[in-house]
Amino acid sequence: MSINYVSIDAGNGFTNAATLKGKSVKTVGFPSIRAMSRADDFDIEGFGSVNYPIYNWQGLRYVVGDDASLISLDSVESHRGYNRYGNEMQRFFMAVAMYQLGLKSSDIDLTMFVPPSLLIEQKDTILSRFEDVNNQLAILPEGERKPIIYNLVNINIVPEGIGAATCFMLDKRGKPSQSASELSGNVLFVDIGMYTTDVVLLQNGAFNRESLSTATSEGFGIADRILSPLAEEVRKKAADFSAINLYDIDRALRNGLKTGEFTVSSGLSNIDIEERFNAYKGAFSNAVADLLDSQYSSLRNVQKVVLVGGGATFINDLLAETYPNRTATLENYSSMKDVSPLEANVIGGLRLSLMKQLQTE
Ligand SMILES: Nc1ncnc2c1ncn2[C@@H]1O[C@H](COP(=O)(O)OP(=O)(O)OP(=O)(O)O)[C@@H](O)[C@H]1O
Ligand SMILES: [Mg+2]
Numbered sequence: 470m471s472i473n474y475v476s477i478d479a480g481n482g483f484t485n486a487a488t489l490k491g492k493s494v495k496t497v498g499f500p501s502i503r504a505m506s507r508a509d510d511f512d513i514e515g516f517g518s519v520n521y522p523i524y525n526w527q528g529l530r531y532v533v534g535d536d537a538s539l540i541s542l543d544s545v546e547s548h549r550g551y552n553r554y555g556n557e558m559q560r561f562f563m564a565v566a567m568y569q570l571g572l573k574s575s576d577i578d579l580t581m582f583v584p585p586s587l588l589i590e591q592k593d594t595i596l597s598r599f600e601d602v603n604n605q606l607a608i609l610p611e612g613e614r615k616p617i618i619y620n621l622v623n624i625n626i627v628p629e630g631i632g633a634a635t636c637f638m639l640d641k642r643g644k645p646s647q648s649a650s651e652l653s654g655n656v657l658f659v660d661i662g663m664y665t666t667d668v669v670l671l672q673n674g675a676f677n678r679e680s681l682s683t684a685t686s687e688g689f690g691i692a693d694r695i696l697s698p699l700a701e702e703v704r705k706k707a708a709d710f711s712a713i714n715l716y717d718i719d720r721a722l723r724n725g726l727k728t729g730e731f732t733v734s735s736g737l738s739n740i741d742i743e744e745r746f747n748a749y750k751g752a753f754s755n756a757v758a759d760l761l762d763s764q765y766s767s768l769r770n771v772q773k774v775v776l777v778g779g780g781a782t783f784i785n786d787l788l789a790e791t792y793p794n795r796t797a798t799l800e801n802y803s804s805m806k807d808v809s810p811l812e813a814n815v816i817g818g819l820r821l822s823l824m825k826q827l828q829t830e
Pocket of ligand 2: 478480481630643660662663778
């Protein structure tokens with residue numbers, strides 16, 4: 470059986486995944502949330518029913534991503550924090566991502582991501598969690614006749630941020646890239662996620678290992694700085710909003726980025742959260758600037774700060790006001806234009822595995 474190379478960043482907020490289909494890269498992404506489905510499979514004559522994918526996993530049925538927060542009558546499950554890597558829920562999101570990428574039962578070379586400061590501490594634990602399930606992920610999406618089995622023949626664990634930096638070092642085929650020269654001097658890769666912010670220092674394109682242990686700020690991300698306080702404010706506005714949670718706010722913000730309308734709706738009530746979103750965004754950008762100032766001496770020896778992760782979309786412009794000429798997103802690099810900041814880690818991870826493949830050929 471041939472091996473499929475898959476790179477998955479099943480983060481605290483979003484699961485992003487990439488694989489190769491022929492010569493082109495295919496990606497998928499969905500919020501890292503799920504809810505149990507209790508619906509039976511039957512039709513009521515004359516009625517249509519809402520259609521959404523259901524995944525059978527370890528004897529239970531789940532709805533995933535935005536479907537979970539929109540359709541579920543039950544509580545939404547997520548796992549934010551340090552013990553999630555390689556655990557049951559993360560393995561589930563990985564299996565769903567592989568299925569959404571269009572992969573059927575096959576051997577998989579998996580590249581996955583952890584916050585940099587966890588790498589040394591948790592690498593063996595994560596690998597042993599996969600060994601406990603014989604390095605196999607078995608999922609039965611509704612509509613399939615038999616379970617789909619992903620055989621993980623190889624698991625590469627890469628620090629978040631490094632994946633993103635790899636996009637500069639290697640080209641689409643995993644070969645050394647021309648854009649590596651754009652990383653001369655000291656460059657900080659700041660990966661701002663849902664729950665963590667990771668800062669990785671590269672010196673002339675080489676990874677500074679000393680920076681690894683202090684690289685991750687836990688509880689310092691979009692959830693704690695923007696979504697939770699916004700949800701709390703909205704809940705207080707009207708009785709209709711009393712059940713609004715951070716996933717509802719997240720959906721509203723993602724919708725706002727697309728449509729320009731930042732509205733939360735519940736029952737008969739609507740509320741525009743754009744102004745308050747901007748306020749929290751500003752405060753978060755200042756907090757990131759403070760973090761960089763204190764950890765990296767006001768960026769005195771840093772030539773460039775490259776922002777990736779979902780937070781990059783939110784605060785890049787604001788941070789650029791604090792550090793003019795020194796802040797960049799992937800869009801600022803010609804070779805990186807087609808890499809979204811949310812997918813930077815997974816694209817880099819895929820390129821890393823291609824490089825290894827080239828070396829063994
Ligand atoms: N274009 C976009 N599409 C989806 N989400 C976006 C977009 N722009 C910003 N976001 C925000 O980014 C969040 C996901 O960010 P990201 O994928 O970096 O988090 P994560 O990697 O899961 O978290 P962590 O790194 O803490 O584990 C979304 O929940 C949303 O709030
Ligand atoms: Mg992340």
